Amino acid sequence: MSESEYRMIEILRILSAQDKPTGSKVIADELRNKGFNLGERAVRYHMKILDENGYTERVGYSGRQITDKGLEKLEKGLIYDQVDFIHSKFEEMIYLTDFNYINQSGNVVVNTSTVYNEESINIMKNIFESGLSVSPYINLNRVGNDGEIEVTTLCGTTIDGILLNEGIASQLQYGGLLKIEDSRPIEFTEVISYKKTSITPLDAFSNSGLTSILDVINEGNGIVPANFRLLPGVSRQKTIGIVEKLNKIGIGGIIDISEEGNDILGVPVPDGMIGMAIIGGITPFCALKEIGEEIDIKIAEEICDFKTLTPITSKIAPVLQSAKHEKRAKIPFLLSKSWNLIQQVDFDVEKRKGDIIANVSYISKDELNDALDIMKETYDNNPKYINPYYKLMNHPSDNDKIGIATICSLSIDGILIKNGIMSTPKYGGLLELAEPPLFIDLISYNGTTVDPHKIFLSKNMTSITRDVGPNKILASVKEIPYISRDHAIHLLEILNNIGFSIYKIGKPRELVYNSKVDNYNFGVITGGGLNSIGAIKEKGIDIEVKAIEKLIPFEEMDRL
Known part of the structure; x- marks a missing residue:
């Protein structure tokens, strides 16, 4: 990408953040704030090129606004930013979580996805009843006339936000696939770091053929999506206490917490830290994909008030038993291999x-x-x-x-x-x-x-x-x-x-x-x-x- 193209991408970024047509002076001022020494005349030159390509359009004498084509160009043109944005987005969601588990009020992080028939809800209910979810609290919103149903579920990032509000800093590390044998978590088979990727790790593993959640429920063996965090070792007992209180109000999904400095489920844990594995919040949706159901999954897209969610079931019978803390070979990372x-x-x-x-x-x-x-x-x-x-x-x-x-x-x-x-x-x-x-x-x-x-x-x-x-x-x-x-x-x-x-x-x-x-x-x-x-x-x-x-x-x- 040339310097000129880079400037035009930044102009599109500025326009996308405006809710009204914007003139060249405002754009030039914003560019200077970003470190670009570009005057109004140079901005107008770049805007002319953007107009000709259909990325922007003039609105009378008020200035210009970005078009749908420009928004698409912006999304692709900022991929170098997107590889840093994924991790930053989750950190932002963690910060915005202000849920108080004592009075069960405040904002939580949610996944909002779309399913296309009533039977999908019944299948998902079975997943929630198995305990393979962060929480049975959901929201169903019927949209349109074609049977579409928006399903909002609790994201595991909510737990990070709750811990942060209690003064415990968790570090989001990996999303991946966790192997289950005889109903016990064994080891992560694949992981992707939350840093330096433009795809949310669990989204990367969400397609059919990679998970076998229904097999875990029916046979005790299979693969489930899960996340991995690191936390300070001195916070272990306090973390366990908070997790126990969350379980009592229907927020869970914690698969395992390591001892200080001990590797967990094949993932290395540095000295002075503990590892924590959490079931993927999108697990119920991945189960639908396994049987060929059409579904559009959006991960940690928004914050919502916990009071807008209600339990889909009160019959939770967890299928997973505690992990055996056996010494296992560390998971081999791609670059090392x-x-x-x-x-x-x-x-x-x-x-x-x-x-x-x-x-x-x-x-x-x-x-x-x-x-x-x-x-x-x-x-x-x-x-x-x-x-x-x-x-x-x-x-x-x-x-x-x-x-x-x-x-x-x-x-x-x-x-x-x-x-x-x-x-x-x-x-x-x-x-x-x-x-x-x-x-x-x-x-x-x-x-x-x-x-x-x-x-x-x-x-x-x-x-x-x-x-x-x-x-x-x-x-x-x-x-x-x-x-x-x-x-x-x-x-x-x-x-x-x-x-x-x-x-x-x-x-x-x-x-x-x-x-x-x-x-x-x-x-x-x-x-x-x-x-x-x-x-x-x-x-x-x-x-x-x-x-x-x-x-x-x-x-x-x-x-x-």
């Missing part, structure tokens, strides 16, 4: 030989020819954005399936490091191929256990094969020290000519496709190795998506 593979990349750019990191996804052998045709067509239609290399591999245990290996973008980090250039994977993202291309979602590689691109594919967020409108493809952001820029450009150009999908090499302090890297570094945007796999998935072929799987020799790969 990846560094070890990156270190082993030994591809020689001159000889075009050596090991690269591969994603290996599995498909039925009966559908292999169709899958390869889709991959080739996708590459032929857009060779700039699709990596053409693949390798067929045997499935480790199923003779009816076959693996399709593709080049993982982390191979590029390994190649640069092998040549003396530090390259750090920064984000996995969803890139919209507009003009200019812009990231519309980003998840940091640091603080997650799952490859970001797998999240986007599991939520069907790509449109790699779309014929109408801008395509949405997978891409990654690398961060490289500025001092090595010339050397890096030389190697990246060679890799691009080979077919490694280098989309953009940024300049220092440049917003590259709307992504941001640290000062004294520059960003490099590369194609996601799963784009051709995503194309197969979009065409309705069942494929088990795997990422960052193993090392394979580049010279053994075929080309589409």
Whole structure:
């Protein structure tokens, strides 16, 4: 993003905050407050461009206002802010919570979602009765004439707000998937940090196929969404006392609280701190998705008065037993796992030989020819954005399936490091191929256990094969020290000519496709190795998506 585009995004941000048409003088004053030295004449120049693109419109002599198209542009154009905003939004909600659990009055944080039939409410009631929710207090609001029902439920962030009002500072760390065996919480299998992501972590895990809440209720085994916090160790007894009082009034969902400095459910806890796991407030909604119900989930979107909520049931029979505090292996974070593979990349750019990191996804052998045709067509239609290399591999245990290996973008980090250039994977993202291309979602590689691109594919967020409108493809952001820029450009150009999908090499302090890297570094945007796999998935072929799987020799790969 150029400096001029950045200024226009800031102008759109100012207009979006106004409730009436705004003139160039007010905009110029607001820009100066933000550190932009832009006079009224320069503002009018930028406004003319925004008008021409349909992002703003003049309202008589009163000034300009932002259009719906401008609001959409603003949402996409501020993705570099959004990766910090998610965590800040929750902190804001925690601060605004003023619920007094003694007299049961005040504001609480809620999730408001929409369901589309009465049966969904009955299913949700079963979830509340199982105790797999923060609270049975909800609000039902029937909207429209098509059977739509807005369901407001209590968000677990309310508990953080209550603790803060009692002088206990909780630190929101992760949202993830928690494994249950024999009705006991065992360990987190996947987590995403609340920092440096544009997607709320539990929203990332909310699609069908990732949770098995109904199995937990019926069989005692499965996966549920849960959050993880850290709290000061000295607050442990006071926290437990507050939790016990909250349980008595119908606010719960606490799965486990660790001893000071003890790891919990596979998540490390620093010395002097305690860990606390809380059931995801959206658990009842995720259960609906498991059975194919249509539902629109909005997480921690607003504050409401607790008195507007009423219990959906008074029959709570918790299905979960206490966790066994057994010593478990710490959950392996993605970047830690990846560094070890990156270190082993030994591809020689001159000889075009050596090991690269591969994603290996599995498909039925009966559908292999169709899958390869889709991959080739996708590459032929857009060779700039699709990596053409693949390798067929045997499935480790199923003779009816076959693996399709593709080049993982982390191979590029390994190649640069092998040549003396530090390259750090920064984000996995969803890139919209507009003009200019812009990231519309980003998840940091640091603080997650799952490859970001797998999240986007599991939520069907790509449109790699779309014929109408801008395509949405997978891409990654690398961060490289500025001092090595010339050397890096030389190697990246060679890799691009080979077919490694280098989309953009940024300049220092440049917003590259709307992504941001640290000062004294520059960003490099590369194609996601799963784009051709995503194309197969979009065409309705069942494929088990795997990422960052193993090392394979580049010279053994075929080309589409």
